Amino acid sequence: GAGVSQSPSNKVTEKGKDVELRCDPISGHTALYWYRQSLGQGLEFLIYFQGNSAPDKSGLPSDRFSAERTGGSVSTLTIQRTQQEDSAVYLCASSLSPERSYEQYFGPGTRLTVT
Amino acid sequence: AQSVAQPEDQVNVAEGNPLTVKCTYSVSGNPYLFWYVQYPNRGLQFLLKYITGDNLVKGSYGFEAEFNKSQTSFHLKKPSALVSDSALYFCAVRDSGSARQLTFGSGTQLTVLP
Numbered sequence: 001g002a003g004v005s006q007s008p009s010n011k012v013t014e015k016g017k018d019v020e021l022r023c024d025p026i027s028g029h030t031a032l033y034w035y036r037q038s039l040g041q042g043l044e045f046l047i048y049f050q051g052n053s054a055p056d057k058s059g060l061p062s063d064r065f066s067a068e069r070t071g072g073s074v075s076t077l078t079i080q081r082t083q084q085e086d087s088a089v090y091l092c093a094s095s096l097s098p099e100r101s102y103e104q105y106f107g108p109g110t111r112l113t114v115t
Numbered sequence: 116a117q118s119v120a121q122p123e124d125q126v127n128v129a130e131g132n133p134l135t136v137k138c139t140y141s142v143s144g145n146p147y148l149f150w151y152v153q154y155p156n157r158g159l160q161f162l163l164k165y166i167t168g169d170n171l172v173k174g175s176y177g178f179e180a181e182f183n184k185s186q187t188s189f190h191l192k193k194p195s196a197l198v199s200d201s202a203l204y205f206c207a208v209r210d211s212g213s214a215r216q217l218t219f220g221s222g223t224q225l226t227v228l229p
Contacts, residue, residue, distance in 0.1 A: 004158075031215065033215075033216055033217075035219075041221060042119075042121075042205060042219040042220050042221040042222055043205065043207075043217075043219035044219075045216040045217070045218065050215065056215065056216070059216065091158065091159065093159075103161070104161075104217060105161070106151075106158045106159040106160075108157065108158040109158055
C-alpha cells in the first residue's frame with residue numbers, strides 16, 4: 001500500500017510568513033509523529049499524536065509551532081512568523097499504534113527554506 | 116531521559132571490506148534500538164531493530180547490529196561493503212516504558228570507496 005506522504009516537498013518562504021506542512025500517514029496507522037532534521041543535525045522530535053488522546057507537544061521548540069490532526073488521519077504542522085533558524089527538513093512518521101511506535105514509517109520530508 | 120551518541124560523523128571504507136558504524140545509548144529502562152538509513156533526497160528507511168531476544172539482529176541489505184548491554188552499544192555492521200551502501204545512517208533509541216518518540220543520533224555519513 002501507499003507509504004507516508006508529505007506536501008509540499010519543498011517550500012521557500014520569507015521570514016515572518018506563516019507556513020503549513022501536510023502529512024498523510026499510512027492508512028490505519030493511529031500514531032503520527034513530526035520530527036525536524038536540521039543541516040548537520042540528527043532528527044529532533046517535535047510532536048506526537050496518539051489516536052484520540054491529547055498530543056505530546058514536548059518537543060515543539062516555541063509557541064510559533066503548532067500541529068493538528070483532523071479525523072485521526074491527516075496532520076498539519078504550522079509554523080507562524082517563520083525565522084531563518086526554522087530552515088530544516090520536516091519529517092513525518094506514522095506507526096500502527098502507540099504500542100508499535102518502534103515501527104515508525106517515515107515520509108520523504110518537506111524541505112523548508114526561510115529567506 | 117533517553118539519548119544516543121554516534122561518535123563518528125564520517126566513516127570511509129573500501130568496497131568489499133567490513134564496515135562498522137558505532138552507536139551508544141542511554142535510557143532509564145530497557146532500550147528499543149533502531150538503525151535507519153537515509154539516501155540523498157530520500158526519506159528515512161528502516162534497517163533493523165532490537166526489541167528483545169538475541170543480541171545479534173539481522174536486517175535489510177545484509178546489515179546486522181549487535182546489542183551489548185554492558186557497553187550500552189548497538190553498532191551497525193556489514194561483512195562486505197558495497198558502493199551502494201554509501202548513505203547517512205542514524206541510530207535511534209526508545210525507552211521501553213512510556214516514551215513513544217524515538218531519539219536519534221546525529222548521523223554518520225558512510226562512504227564506500229570503489
